[in-house]
Amino acid sequence: MKKYIVFDVGGTNVKHGIILEDYTILSKNTYPTQCSNLEFFLADMLHVIEEYTSSQQISGIAISLPGYINPQTGYSEQAGSITALDNQNLKELLEAKVALRVEIENDGNCAALAEKLNGNAVDCTDFICMTIGTGIGGGIFVNNQILHGTSFRGGEFGFMITQGGQGIKSIMHRNASTSSLIHAYKQLIGMEMEETISGEQVFFEAITNPDVQALIDSWLKSLSYGIFNLAVTLNPQKLLIGGGISVRENLINHLMDHLEEIPFWHEFKIPIEICKHKNDAGMIGAFYHFKRTSEVQAVC
Known part of the structure; x- marks a missing residue:
């Protein structure tokens, strides 16, 4: 079964883990969010991606992010307390560094998607x-x-x-x-x-x-x-x-x-x-968005 990296970016911590196609979360961890420095924010995220990809086969990256997020393009006009990502496109920034598809959706929408998928x-x-x-x-x-x-x-x-x-x-x-x-x-x-x-x-x-x-x-x-x-x-x-x-x-x-x-x-x-999913909702919803985007792209 394919494996994916999931991130749930919060104003205090970034939760991350490995998720399977059936939404089983295999592992998860956190690190403090670098809210105001883009270089540091990207370095932390790329370090986690490298750790995962060096030890296992990864098929994509799904991210839950606060703020005004265009889920089609990945552009964040404003990213809540993550000011480093204001007027930035995290999807493009990551895809320029790693050979994996990245999809991003607003964190609140991710939580709702998780509950709609198999929650309450x-x-x-x-x-x-x-x-x-x-x-x-x-x-x-x-x-x-x-x-x-x-x-x-x-x-x-x-x-x-x-x-x-x-x-x-x-x-x-x-x-x-x-x-x-x-x-x-x-x-x-x-x-x-x-x-x-x-x-x-x-x-x-x-x-x-x-x-x-x-x-x-x-x-x-x-x-x-x-x-x-x-x-x-x-x-x-x-x-x-x-x-x-x-x-x-x-x-x-x-x-x-x-x-x-x-x-x-x-x-x-x-x-x-x-x-139902409590603190895992962001990661599950982000991956649900990733899969829905994949289905739309496959149809097109």
Whole structure:
């Protein structure tokens, strides 16, 4: 069975692995993302590719990438927090260095594709996948098709205003992402911003610290506002939540508590579920996009 390299590029880490044609992930690992330097970013990715190709036969490379990505060409007008890839074409840059076909799709769309393939949206024609991590992203399925938008900006939920009057903190990227929660926690306890702490540690601290719990409640409220806005705009069959935070027990129950406090939620209420593939969704969806692109090219 053929083997492929898959990358899921995030603002903090790059996940990578080897995947088979039947979507079995044979191995996976991570390395820190070089967000602002193109030379360093490419060097890290090429090093991983070389390690894989030196020990096994590889048939292609599939990449999940944040930002406004043209899935036909691989061009990224803007790549989220990966500023090194703004106005760059990672597909062309890699194909110039390695003798393998490369395909790239937006990370939120990859998560949605994975859930549509064999996750918790197999039987859905209209659903939303929201990914929560360094930023807020997502994918939208309408009439059984990914909604890319006219300029590949569909699913950029992170720019939704959920806390009006708060300046830059008004948008979900700054009030409902995992990184925004960690940032607020550091401010609360006076921790240096350069210090490293996980979202899991913040939730653990909340067990005994009511101020931290209040911080999490505010974060959940912002998240619930975004979910409500999507529900009343698109009326999907369900909304799925992915990203590292999705592994938390009772996340859905706590979110539902906040949603129930929003007037009119009872009229627009939809099921809220966790993505089946969790942190593997980006890699699986990227490879699904790779295979779909291969099928289109074969027909042409």
